[in-house]
Amino acid sequence: MEEAQLLDGRLVAEEIHKETREAVQRLRRKGILPCVVFIRVGNHPPSELYVRMKQKKAQEVGIQSEVIALPEDVTQQEVLESLDRLNQDPSIHGILVQLPLPKHLSEKKIALAIDPRKDIDGFHPLNLGKMLLGEKDCFYPCTPLGIQELLKRYQIETEGKEVVILGRSNIVGKPLAALFLQKSKYANATVTVVHSLSQNIKEHCQKADILVAALGKAHFVTKDFVKPKAVVVDVGVSRIADPSSPQGFKIAGDVDFAEIKKIASWITPNPGGVGPMTIAMLLANTVKAAELSLGHPF
Numbered sequence: 001m002e003e004a005q006l007l008d009g010r011l012v013a014e015e016i017h018k019e020t021r022e023a024v025q026r027l028r029r030k031g032i033l034p035c036v037v038f039i040r041v042g043n044h045p046p047s048e049l050y051v052r053m054k055q056k057k058a059q060e061v062g063i064q065s066e067v068i069a070l071p072e073d074v075t076q077q078e079v080l081e082s083l084d085r086l087n088q089d090p091s092i093h094g095i096l097v098q099l100p101l102p103k104h105l106s107e108k109k110i111a112l113a114i115d116p117r118k119d120i121d122g123f124h125p126l127n128l129g130k131m132l133l134g135e136k137d138c139f140y141p142c143t144p145l146g147i148q149e150l151l152k153r154y155q156i157e158t159e160g161k162e163v164v165i166l167g168r169s170n171i172v173g174k175p176l177a178a179l180f181l182q183k184s185k186y187a188n189a190t191v192t193v194v195h196s197l198s199q200n201i202k203e204h205c206q207k208a209d210i211l212v213a214a215l216g217k218a219h220f221v222t223k224d225f226v227k228p229k230a231v232v233v234d235v236g237v238s239r240i241a242d243p244s245s246p247q248g249f250k251i252a253g254d255v256d257f258a259e260i261k262k263i264a265s266w267i268t269p270n271p272g273g274v275g276p277m278t279i280a281m282l283l284a285n286t287v288k289a290a291e292l293s294l295g296h297p298f
């Protein structure tokens, strides 16, 4: 049997970055310089890496960016004050608070404190609610949006298909389910979401025409979970020990790529799949925030 074709997130993300750069140039000609602020709390090496990657890409497409690194012991009040200041500043179009946060900070309160018009992550309840209703003048979470966009660019139809999502987090699983349920192109799917309390997980997965793994458990999805010719999307990121790498670890996805590529029709590499798409959608959302700001002066 033929091997699966790659859903090359790096390649597609570069295409999107090119479009974003053009949109940034159009905005600049109108006197608007899109600007995003990344807030990072404490010392968490993966978050530091991700924020650096986001900053580098922002720079490449001409989006101004700033990083605010807050100490581990910053108070909730201080975070809210920073957000308030950024909300008031008309030169800033997008605000992102990198997750995870230290335990003493409330993700929920912080998401609520970001002006929904600057919430490029799409984590504010107003944006999540609007997404559920299929509204367009709002922000959708970047990872679900990136997965849908990746399928779209490869013209992989979802209409009427069985989509099975492993994981029900507020940032990946749940919003992705809402997106694939929408009455629109590259949606219109039949969606099943499984989680840690689900029964018969493997049997659910075996029904999937499109299987999305977002649990964060290295190589959880093995060959026996996958229907031949299925499309497999690997969101999970785990760091596993690898003495042969200079850092001492390597990235492992939720999917056993080497085995599953033998039976799937399409598969995302990981790294190089969903991750770069997430960043591409984040910058696309920043441009959208700047464009929408033309219609309101903040």
Ligand SMILES: NC(=O)C1=CN([C@@H]2O[C@H](COP(=O)(O)OP(=O)(O)OC[C@H]3O[C@@H](n4cnc5c(N)ncnc54)[C@H](OP(=O)(O)O)[C@@H]3O)[C@@H](O)[C@H]2O)C=CC1
Pocket (backbone or CB within 6 Å): 143, 166, 167, 168, 169, 170, 171, 172, 173, 194, 195, 196, 197, 201, 214, 215, 216, 217, 235, 236, 237, 238, 274, 275, 276, 278
């Ligand atoms: N590439 C990218 O752009 C991104 C990657 N990620 C990565 O994706 C993964 C998921 O992220 P996130 O959604 O935030 O993670 P969470 O930890 O918030 O959610 C994990 C979900 O998986 C479910 N789950 C965990 N273990 C099992 C199991 N054994 N069987 C069935 N379900 C299980 C949990 O169930 P329950 O709800 O019952 O606890 C939960 O719903 C992580 O590895 C993260 O690093 C995340 C965001 C972006």
Ligand SMILES: Nc1nc(=O)c2c([nH]1)NC[C@@H]1CN(c3ccc(C(=O)N[C@@H](CCC(=O)O)C(=O)O)cc3)C=[N+]21
Pocket (backbone or CB within 6 Å): 049, 050, 053, 096, 097, 098, 099, 100, 121, 142, 143, 237, 251, 270, 271, 272, 273, 274, 275, 276, 277, 278, 279
């Ligand atoms: N407010 C907030 N918004 C987020 O969007 C957000 C977050 N917090 N916290 C963490 C998760 C995770 N996430 C990733 C983004 C890109 C890659 C990515 O580009 N990964 C590279 C590999 C990078 C590496 O080597 O580790 C790849 O998949 O090819 C991965 C993960 C965004 N997240």
Ligand SMILES: [Mg+2]
Pocket (backbone or CB within 6 Å): 009, 234, 269, 270, 271, 272, 273, 274, 275, 276
């Ligand atoms: Mg990836």
